[in-house]
Amino acid sequence: MNNFWARTITGLSMVFLLLFSLWYNHWFFAGIFLVVTILGTWEFYRLFTSGYLQPQKIYGTVCGCILYLLSILVLSTGREQHSVTWFYLPVITAMLMFFITFIIEIYRKKTRPLENIAITATGILYVALPLALLNFLNSPWSVRFLGFPAYLLGYFIFTWFYDTGAYLYGKQFGKHKLFERISPKKTWEGTIAGAVVTGLTALGFSYLVPGILLADWLMLALLVVIFGSFGDLAESLIKRSLHIKDSGNILPGHGGILDRFDTFFISAPFVFLYFVLRNI
Numbered sequence: 001m002n003n004f005w006a007r008t009i010t011g012l013s014m015v016f017l018l019l020f021s022l023w024y025n026h027w028f029f030a031g032i033f034l035v036v037t038i039l040g041t042w043e044f045y046r047l048f049t050s051g052y053l054q055p056q057k058i059y060g061t062v063c064g065c066i067l068y069l070l071s072i073l074v075l076s077t078g079r080e081q082h083s084v085t086w087f088y089l090p091v092i093t094a095m096l097m098f099f100i101t102f103i104i105e106i107y108r109k110k111t112r113p114l115e116n117i118a119i120t121a122t123g124i125l126y127v128a129l130p131l132a133l134l135n136f137l138n139s140p141w142s143v144r145f146l147g148f149p150a151y152l153l154g155y156f157i158f159t160w161f162y163d164t165g166a167y168l169y170g171k172q173f174g175k176h177k178l179f180e181r182i183s184p185k186k187t188w189e190g191t192i193a194g195a196v197v198t199g200l201t202a203l204g205f206s207y208l209v210p211g212i213l214l215a216d217w218l219m220l221a222l223l224v225v226i227f228g229s230f231g232d233l234a235e236s237l238i239k240r241s242l243h244i245k246d247s248g249n250i251l252p253g254h255g256g257i258l259d260r261f262d263t264f265f266i267s268a269p270f271v272f273l274y275f276v277l278r279n280i
Contacts, residue, residue, distance in 0.1 A: 014260070018156060023147045026138045030072050037068045037131045040257040043248050044123040047238070047258075054110050055119040056101060063097045064128030071132040075139055090132075097124065127258070130268035137275055143211040150209045154217060155271055157205075158198050158224040159263050163232075166194030178229075183236040195225045216278060223270050224263075231266030235259065 021029040041064040045057040070090045101120050105113045137152035144150060170190020178186040202221035206214035235258055239247065248256025258265075 015160065019148075019153075022138065022149060022153055022156075026075070026135070026140060026149075029138050030135055033131050033134060034065065034068055036257060036261065037064055037128050039250065040127045040131070040261065041065075041123050043250075043256050043258055044127050045119070047242055047244070047247060048119045052112055053115055053119065054108070054112070055116050055123065056104055056108075059101070059104055060120040060123045064124050066097070067094060067124060067128050068132040068135075071135045075135055094124070094129075126265055130265045131261075133268050133272040134264070136272060143209065145209045145211075150205075150212055151216075151220070151275065154202070154205050154209075154212075154220055155224065158201055158221055159228055159267070161201050162194040162198040162224055162228060163263065164194075165197035166190040169193035179233055182233050182240055186232070191225075191229060195221075198225055219274060220271065223274060224267055227267035227270045228263035231263040234266055235262035 017032065018029075021032050038061060041061045042057065045055045045060055048055055049057065067090060070093060074089065098121055101117045105117050108116070110116055134152065137155065138149045142149045142151060145153060166186075167190065170185075170187040170193070173193075174187025174189045176188040177184065178188050178191055198221045199218070202217040203214070205217045206212070209217075235247070238258075239245065246255030247258035250256055
């Protein structure tokens with residue numbers, strides 16, 4: 001029961017903070033997720049640090065921050081320059097970061113250099129890049145709803161409703177395992193219930209926000225259900241491979257940053273791609 005209340009209070013506090021940041025302004029939102037990026041990237045490297053694996057924790061975390069800050073810089077250049085600036089500046093910077101990991105590893109004299117390079121690069125792409133992309137869904141010219149960026153608000157709410165619906169229904173009525181080898185507690189019943197809740201929420205958003213079509217809301221719901229599930233499973237795969245229960249203990253009742261934001265790490269790039277293609 002204590003864990004239930006800790007989980008509930010922490011979850012509601014985070015929901016309130018994120019909703020307030022969305023409503024207040026995009027700079028405040030960017031600042032919050034910069035902190036999440038730093039903590040999440042460092043947490044990722046800490047999980048893999050052992051006697052024989054030594055990822056470049058400081059360098060990787062700094063690179064993640066730089067990549068995240070570049071997303072904010074691109075937004076500040078103006079809408080008409082995004083297609084060019086976003087394509088060249090972050091991509092070239094990410095390439096340079098990757099090759100510099102090899103140079104750094106040459107001088108470190110560690111026993112597993114290739115694994116160290118791979119883990120360092122993965123931390124940047126897996127944690128920092130998806131969180132950086134969220135800023136593009138919170139641009140000043142995006143469709144607004146009650147002062148919120150409508151599409152990003154929907155993305156968060158769909159994800160929360162999907163997770164909550166799947167968890168509650170699956171815990172009570174789940175019988176058929178979704179992916180027992182990786183996540184024994186997840187069931188098909190819970191996943192389907194979460195998908196139904198998300199679809200109904202998308203339908204509700206189509207009535208509340210006339211500036212975005214029903215098809216776009218349904219596509220967002222579909223992306224959340226499919227790739228949010230894969231995000232959850234991917235983090236479970238990491239933890240099972242490392243024989244740990246939680247990625248950290250910074251969030252009471254939820255574990256670590258990776259535990260709380262796992263669904264976004266895989267789904268955010270696909271949501272961003274759809275956002276770009278539809279120019280919502």
